[in-house]
Amino acid sequence: MNGEVMNNEEDYAFDVAGYLHVPGALKSEEVEELNQALDGMKKSEGMLGWPVPQREPFRDLLVHPKLVWYLNQIVGHGFRLDQAPQLLGYQEGEVGDKLVGGDEPRNPSRAYYQQNGRRSSQGIKVIWALEDVVEGDGGLVMVQASHKSNVETPPDLVTGVDEMGLVKQLELKAGDLFLLAESVLQGVRPWNGDSKRLLTYWYAGRAAIQSNGPGPEAQIESLVEWAKEAAPEQKSVMYKPGFKGSNPAPVLNTDGKKIWVEENSEVIHPSIYICDPNSRIDEKEFYFWDLNGYLVVPGVMDKEWLAEANQAVDKYQVRIEVGGELSGGSVSQAGTGRPLLPGLLNLPSPYSAPFRRMITHPTVVHRLNWMGGSGYRTGGATVFCAVDGTSGHSLHDGNEPISPSRGYYFKNGRSYCETITIAWQLRDVEPGLGGFACVPGSHKTQYPMPSGIRTCDETMGLVVQPTMKAGDVLFFMDGGCTHGALAWKNPIPRRGVLIKYQSKNSNWGGGVIDPQERWGNIVEDMTEEQFAVMRGPERDGRHRTVPRLVVQDDRVSVSYDPEGDRYSSKYRKPGRKP
Ligand SMILES: [Fe+2]
Structure with missing residues (x-):
C-alpha cells in the first residue's frame, strides 16, 4: 500500500488468476469488533442498516482505505456497491454444485478489461475473512484464469459433474481480504462442519448495471409520458436502469418481419459461427487448453510400448549427460544438475522405435492440428531423467x-499456438514430488513474470x-x-520424453541462414549493411546472432548490440533472466 499503484506481483496475480489474496488486511481488533457485532445480532445480512453501534464496523468496511486503494486500481475510480454485505453461504439457493461466471459468452457488465496498463474488472466480489478457512472446509470455490476463458464452460464443469481438476477452494486467515472478479467461474460449496464467517460485499464499475437495489426504486416503473400509448415492444426499449422491469433487461426479438418481447430473459446475441460438430475436437480439452495453456491426455501408451521405451532408456543410461543446475538462484528449487538423455530418435534399431512412433502418433497429430494448425516440424526427442x-x-x-x-492467440474458435512441446510420461508423476510445472493462464497475461514465480520461492498459489x-x-x-x-x-527418477514442435510460421533455431546460400550470386560484393538484410529467417533467441541495422547521423551501420529491442537490459522487465 505504500506505492501509488499495485506492485507487479499483485498486477500479475490478478491478471493471471482473476483474483487477489491480500493477507492481514484487518487488524485483530477490527476482526474482533465485526465478530462481536455478528454474535450480538445473530443475523447473516442487513448489516449496513443494523442499529448503532453494530452497524458501524460494517459501514467502515464499505470504504476501508485498503479496499478503496485496491478497488480504484482493479475496478476503476468511481466504483460503487452493487449488493449489500452478507455472510457467504448462508442464503437459500446460494450453496450447491453449480458454478457461475466464465467469459464465454462474455457479460460486459461483469467482465475483465485490461489494455496498456489500464484495467477494469466491472464486477468484484470482496471477501473479508472473519475466521480461518482451511482446505476441506468448503465455502467459496473458483477456477483460476477463467475470467479470460475463450471457450464456453463445459456443462459438466458448470454442474459439478466433473471438476476437471480445476476447482480450487478458497483458504484464508481471519483478517485477510480476497478480491475476486465476478467473471471468474465460481460457486459456493456447503460448509463441512461449522459455517465460516466470510463477509462478502459486491462492487461494480461506476457505470456497470448489475442488480437492482432492494429499495423502493425497484418497485416502481419509470417510463416516459407517452409510454401509456406505447406497444409492449416499444416500452421494452425504454426501460430505466434500477426501476421495475429493468433487470433482467427486456429481450426484444424479431424474425425480420414481426417483433415481439420474449417471455424469458435469456440474452439474445447471435454469432456468425456455430460450433462445428465435425471438428473432432473434444470441447472439454479445448476449454482446458485455452484456459490453462497446457493439456494432459491420459493413457496414450500401452504397457508394451511403455516397456519398450523404458528398456531403451535403461540400456543407454551411460549416455545420460548431467547438465547445469537450472533453478536460477531459487531457494526452494535448488539442487544438482539436470540429467538428460538426448538423441532418442537416433538410437540404433530397435531402441529408437518406441520414440519414432511418438512423433506422428494420431493422438499428437490431431491435437497439433487444432492447437496450432498443420505444417509443424520437430527436431528430436530427449528424455528428462531427473533423480532425487x-x-x-x-x-x-x-x-x-x-x-x-x-x-x-485465440480467434474465431481457433487456437494459434506457435510452439508446442509434448512430454510423454514413461513413469508416474506423483503429487508434490517435482517435475513439470506451469502457471495456468500466464499465456494471456499482460504483466511480466515476477521473480518469485521464476524461482518458485513466492508462487502466490498460481x-x-x-x-x-x-x-x-x-x-x-x-x-x-x-x-x-x-x-x-x-527416489524413482523422472522419465519424461520431450519433443518440441514449431509451427510453419517462424524459424526458431538453426542459425542465420547464409545469404549466399539463399540468394546465390546476386549477393556478391554487397556491403555488410546490404548483406545483413539478405539472410533467411531466424528468431534470434538468446544467442543474438541476427544483425541489426542502426542509423546514426544519416549513416547506416550493422550492429549485433540488442540495445533498443526487447532483449536489451534497458527494457528488461522484472523476472527476466539476465
Ligand atoms: Fe522451456
Whole structure:
C-alpha cells in the first residue's frame, strides 16, 4: 500500500488468476469488533442498516482505505456497491454444485478489461475473512484464469459433474481480504462442519448495471409520458436502469418481419459461427487448453510400448549427460544438475522405435492440428531423467513480453499456438514430488513474470504441478505459458520424453541462414549493411546472432548490440533472466 499503484506481483496475480489474496488486511481488533457485532445480532445480512453501534464496523468496511486503494486500481475510480454485505453461504439457493461466471459468452457488465496498463474488472466480489478457512472446509470455490476463458464452460464443469481438476477452494486467515472478479467461474460449496464467517460485499464499475437495489426504486416503473400509448415492444426499449422491469433487461426479438418481447430473459446475441460438430475436437480439452495453456491426455501408451521405451532408456543410461543446475538462484528449487538423455530418435534399431512412433502418433497429430494448425516440424526427442535431488528449472516464458514466434492467440474458435512441446510420461508423476510445472493462464497475461514465480520461492498459489500416470501425454504452450520444473524429490527418477514442435510460421533455431546460400550470386560484393538484410529467417533467441541495422547521423551501420529491442537490459522487465 505504500506505492501509488499495485506492485507487479499483485498486477500479475490478478491478471493471471482473476483474483487477489491480500493477507492481514484487518487488524485483530477490527476482526474482533465485526465478530462481536455478528454474535450480538445473530443475523447473516442487513448489516449496513443494523442499529448503532453494530452497524458501524460494517459501514467502515464499505470504504476501508485498503479496499478503496485496491478497488480504484482493479475496478476503476468511481466504483460503487452493487449488493449489500452478507455472510457467504448462508442464503437459500446460494450453496450447491453449480458454478457461475466464465467469459464465454462474455457479460460486459461483469467482465475483465485490461489494455496498456489500464484495467477494469466491472464486477468484484470482496471477501473479508472473519475466521480461518482451511482446505476441506468448503465455502467459496473458483477456477483460476477463467475470467479470460475463450471457450464456453463445459456443462459438466458448470454442474459439478466433473471438476476437471480445476476447482480450487478458497483458504484464508481471519483478517485477510480476497478480491475476486465476478467473471471468474465460481460457486459456493456447503460448509463441512461449522459455517465460516466470510463477509462478502459486491462492487461494480461506476457505470456497470448489475442488480437492482432492494429499495423502493425497484418497485416502481419509470417510463416516459407517452409510454401509456406505447406497444409492449416499444416500452421494452425504454426501460430505466434500477426501476421495475429493468433487470433482467427486456429481450426484444424479431424474425425480420414481426417483433415481439420474449417471455424469458435469456440474452439474445447471435454469432456468425456455430460450433462445428465435425471438428473432432473434444470441447472439454479445448476449454482446458485455452484456459490453462497446457493439456494432459491420459493413457496414450500401452504397457508394451511403455516397456519398450523404458528398456531403451535403461540400456543407454551411460549416455545420460548431467547438465547445469537450472533453478536460477531459487531457494526452494535448488539442487544438482539436470540429467538428460538426448538423441532418442537416433538410437540404433530397435531402441529408437518406441520414440519414432511418438512423433506422428494420431493422438499428437490431431491435437497439433487444432492447437496450432498443420505444417509443424520437430527436431528430436530427449528424455528428462531427473533423480532425487535434481534442481528445478526456473520458470520461463509467458505472454509478456509478447513473442510472435512463440505465443498463443485465440480467434474465431481457433487456437494459434506457435510452439508446442509434448512430454510423454514413461513413469508416474506423483503429487508434490517435482517435475513439470506451469502457471495456468500466464499465456494471456499482460504483466511480466515476477521473480518469485521464476524461482518458485513466492508462487502466490498460481503454480501448478500436474500429476500424471505412465503413458500420459502432456502438451504445453512452450513460449506462451510460463513453465519449467520443480525440483525432483522422488527416489524413482523422472522419465519424461520431450519433443518440441514449431509451427510453419517462424524459424526458431538453426542459425542465420547464409545469404549466399539463399540468394546465390546476386549477393556478391554487397556491403555488410546490404548483406545483413539478405539472410533467411531466424528468431534470434538468446544467442543474438541476427544483425541489426542502426542509423546514426544519416549513416547506416550493422550492429549485433540488442540495445533498443526487447532483449536489451534497458527494457528488461522484472523476472527476466539476465
Ligand atoms: Fe522451456
